[in-house]
Amino acid sequence: MGEKRNFRVWRGDDSSGQLQDFQVEVNEGEVVLDIIHRLQATQAPDLAVRWNCKAGKCGSCSMEINGKPRLGCMTRMSTFEPTETVTVTPLRTFPVIRDLVTDVSFNYQKARELPAFAPPAGVAPGEYRMQQVDVERSQEFRKCIECFLCQNVCHVIRDHEENKPAFAGPRFFIRAAELDMHPLDARTDRKDMAVEEQGIGYCNITKCCTEVCPEHIKITDNAIIPMKERAVDRRYDPIAWLGSKIFRR
Numbered sequence: 620m621g622e623k624r625n626f627r628v629w630r631g632d633d634s635s636g637q638l639q640d641f642q643v644e645v646n647e648g649e650v651v652l653d654i655i656h657r658l659q660a661t662q663a664p665d666l667a668v669r670w671n672c673k674a675g676k677c678g679s680c681s682m683e684i685n686g687k688p689r690l691g692c693m694t695r696m697s698t699f700e701p702t703e704t705v706t707v708t709p710l711r712t713f714p715v716i717r718d719l720v721t722d723v724s725f726n727y728q729k730a731r732e733l734p735a736f737a738p739p740a741g742v743a744p745g746e747y748r749m750q751q752v753d754v755e756r757s758q759e760f761r762k763c764i765e766c767f768l769c770q771n772v773c774h775v776i777r778d779h780e781e782n783k784p785a786f787a788g789p790r791f792f793i794r795a796a797e798l799d800m801h802p803l804d805a806r807t808d809r810k811d812m813a814v815e816e817q818g819i820g821y822c823n824i825t826k827c828c829t830e831v832c833p834e835h836i837k838i839t840d841n842a843i844i845p846m847k848e849r850a851v852d853r854r855y856d857p858i859a860w861l862g863s864k865i866f867r868r
């Protein structure tokens with residue numbers, strides 16, 4: 620039998636809601652998602668939460684825990700003081716569907732707007748060859764589990780709903796960087812797209828996205844800053860500009 624702890628959970632939908640207090644059993648080794656499941660089983664059967672793998676790999680149980688964007692399944696209850704009230708609220712940047720479940724379709728829309736990998740002409744699948752260093756570079760970005768915590772925390776859209784149409788967000792800047800750095804991607808316009816269509820210029824390098832990434836991807840240092848530099852080089856360096864015209868890269 621574990622100890623009783625204070626838990627506070629946001630209940631409601633997009634039009635109204637409030638925080639609800641619970642006293643709930645917590646056992647050694649449990650994570651916040653375990654406690655939410657216990658609440659569903661014992662006190663609040665209609666409490667809505669999205670989850671899937673409970674292993675930090677599906678990116679479903681994103682929520683805000685004591686105001687910080689976290690994965691419910693990767694946040695141990697032992698990280699809080701026994702007397703502390705743990706407050707769980709939905710992601711703030713996306714509309715609430717119910718309780719802890721938000722509508723993250725903004726991200727799917729931004730994903731659709733980004734053109735996929737374009738294979739080089741005359742090279743069949745299975746014939747792709749690239750240096751190990753290039754494989755490793757994109758491997759870091761491909762660890763993304765699409766939890767959208769980085770999208771949720773970025774102030775450009777968290778505090779400015781009006782920026783959403785013009786700003787793709789950190790998750791899609793790493794995707795753009797991954798493709799732009801891919802030696803076999805045949806598209807030559809990814810840098811221009813990052814500026815003109817994804818709004819990478821709105822990012823002022825606050826690095827909040829990097830801080831919350833559960834996969835520890837260096838979103839800002841390894842993707843956003845290099846992508847900004849590449850875009851600037853392409854636009855304002857006359858040699859790079861000329862090279863891009865001649866070599867189409």
Ligand code: F3S
Nearest residue numbers: 773822823825826828
């Ligand atoms: Fe936002 Fe990350 Fe830039 S949090 S402002 S995209 S460094």
